Amino acid sequence: MTITAGTAQSPEAGSRTEAGTRHATAVRPVGKPGPRPRGRQLPGRPRLDALKQRLRRRWATLPARLRLARTGIVLLTAALGLLLLLAGLAVSDTWHTVAGRDAPRTTSAAGLGLALNDMDAQAANILLSSGDGGAGRMEVPYDKATGFYDSARRTVSRELRTLAVAAEGDAQSERTVEALTENFARYQELIGRALENDGRSGGKAAALDDYQSATRLLGSHIRPESQALIAANNEAYEAEYDAARSRLDAELIAAVVLGLLLLAALVVLQWYLAKQFHRILNPALLAGTLCAFLAFALGGQALAASSDHLRGARRDAFDSVVALSRARAIAYDGNADESRYLLFRQERTAYEQSFLDKSQQLYGIEGATLATYDTGVDETWAAYRTDHADLRFTGEFRRELDNITFPGERTAAERTVEAYAVYQRDDRTIRRLIAEGKEKEAIAFCISWDPGKSNAHFGAWMAALDQVTDINRTQFAASVREGRGAVSGLLPGAGGALVAAAALTVLGLRPRLAEFRA
Numbered sequence: 021m022t023i024t025a026g027t028a029q030s031p032e033a034g035s036r037t038e039a040g041t042r043h044a045t046a047v048r049p050v051g052k053p054g055p056r057p058r059g060r061q062l063p064g065r066p067r068l069d070a071l072k073q074r075l076r077r078r079w080a081t082l083p084a085r086l087r088l089a090r091t092g093i094v095l096l097t098a099a100l101g102l103l104l105l106l107a108g109l110a111v112s113d114t115w116h117t118v119a120g121r122d123a124p125r126t127t128s129a130a131g132l133g134l135a136l137n138d139m140d141a142q143a144a145n146i147l148l149s150s151g152d153g154g155a156g157r158m159e160v161p162y163d164k165a166t167g168f169y170d171s172a173r174r175t176v177s178r179e180l181r182t183l184a185v186a187a188e189g190d191a192q193s194e195r196t197v198e199a200l201t202e203n204f205a206r207y208q209e210l211i212g213r214a215l216e217n218d219g220r221s222g223g224k225a226a227a228l229d230d231y232q233s234a235t236r237l238l239g240s241h242i243r244p245e246s247q248a249l250i251a252a253n254n255e256a257y258e259a260e261y262d263a264a265r266s267r268l269d270a271e272l273i274a275a276v277v278l279g280l281l282l283l284a285a286l287v288v289l290q291w292y293l294a295k296q297f298h299r300i301l302n303p304a305l306l307a308g309t310l311c312a313f314l315a316f317a318l319g320g321q322a323l324a325a326s327s328d329h330l331r332g333a334r335r336d337a338f339d340s341v342v343a344l345s346r347a348r349a350i351a352y353d354g355n356a357d358e359s360r361y362l363l364f365r366q367e368r369t370a371y372e373q374s375f376l377d378k379s380q381q382l383y384g385i386e387g388a389t390l391a392t393y394d395t396g397v398d399e400t401w402a403a404y405r406t407d408h409a410d411l412r413f414t415g416e417f418r419r420e421l422d423n424i425t426f427p428g429e430r431t432a433a434e435r436t437v438e439a440y441a442v443y444q445r446d447d448r449t450i451r452r453l454i455a456e457g458k459e460k461e462a463i464a465f466c467i468s469w470d471p472g473k474s475n476a477h478f479g480a481w482m483a484a485l486d487q488v489t490d491i492n493r494t495q496f497a498a499s500v501r502e503g504r505g506a507v508s509g510l511l512p513g514a515g516g517a518l519v520a521a522a523a524l525t526v527l528g529l530r531p532r533l534a535e536f537r538a
Contacts, residue, residue, distance in 0.1 A: 096282040097522040122257035125186035129250040130345035135175035137352035142169035144359030153221030210234035268327040279316035304528030315517035322510035329503030336425040337496035347416035354378035384414035439481035446474040
């Protein structure tokens, strides 16, 4: 019989062992679990671990990593392409809104204000030159004033129709245009009565009363309404401009980020392939990287150029157009104040002050009176000609000279101010003749178009002002045209380059992936 040492136990030892085991189990602290048996899993844990292992095995292989890189690059090209597409559509819509709605209705409102002031000035000139029932009429000034009046009236009617169409959908603008239309009809009726009374002998006094009523209507209702319309339309353009520029800035930043990520992914993939397959370059992937860089450059240039052209159209060109249009309307109103000064003897002090106020709006000199204004203009203008940064005056001309941008613009603006100074000196001649009791000579000098007379100088001033405005209008149109060209010319190329980059990436990886299938 074989005896194995250490395996046999006496009955007493077995009893002690069993009791010790039971005791150890009985004294385990309540509420504190003992050691978890090895190999025991929580419910659902085997499935999660198995899934992780499968994913790890799947993406740990080289083919899987290449497929992941391919997918990421294709998604980046798609995201950049979608961004450029949406940005292009948005900026195209902005150009359509700016060129087709915001700018035209702002200039229409400004043209309306100008034509209204021109009508009133020409009506005054008609009354000054008509004589008494046609007797003693000054034929040339009368005929010119009548022609200009009819032209201005047609302009007002046309601009009101344009503004009525542009205001559709904007309740406030619609109400303003309706009020303008109604008040303009009343104004024409009053002027028509004035001219009718003026056509009969002894009807001058009644004609002046009707004209004065028309002028008061113009000043109290029509002019404020037209100015409110100019401001509202200009503010709408400004809001569109601010929103478009902010959006383009955000889109440009997003495009730069996506473009750099795409280029970085392509470069890293090229390096990874060279390392894994011991080849220097992948030609298709290199071509795809070049296409991605081209798309990045074209897309960024399109967005940056669009933003720059928007700024050029608004700040460089249209701001000057608005300032110069406002200056022209003020000029016609000031010219009308001269004629009113001659028509209404009892109100000459008021019209003299009104003329000075409008002069200050155009070329402001602090503390100037009509007696000192010419000297102030000469001194401040001489300072400016010596140093273009030395601008000691304010007003609409200052706005323009602060915004000189385009070739020939400064020269044209300076000629405008110099023509304005000549016209201002003519005004002092008129008032001097009145002070000397030479009323007929003052009227003849004021409304005559002969060389060297006030209206001739006023016409030269307006021609110079129009030249500056035309420079800015032309540049505005050029900015719109070039801005649209940046979108239509560059973004399609960027989109095509992105498609090529994605396709070349797929083609470049296909041979490498095929090696593993073999």
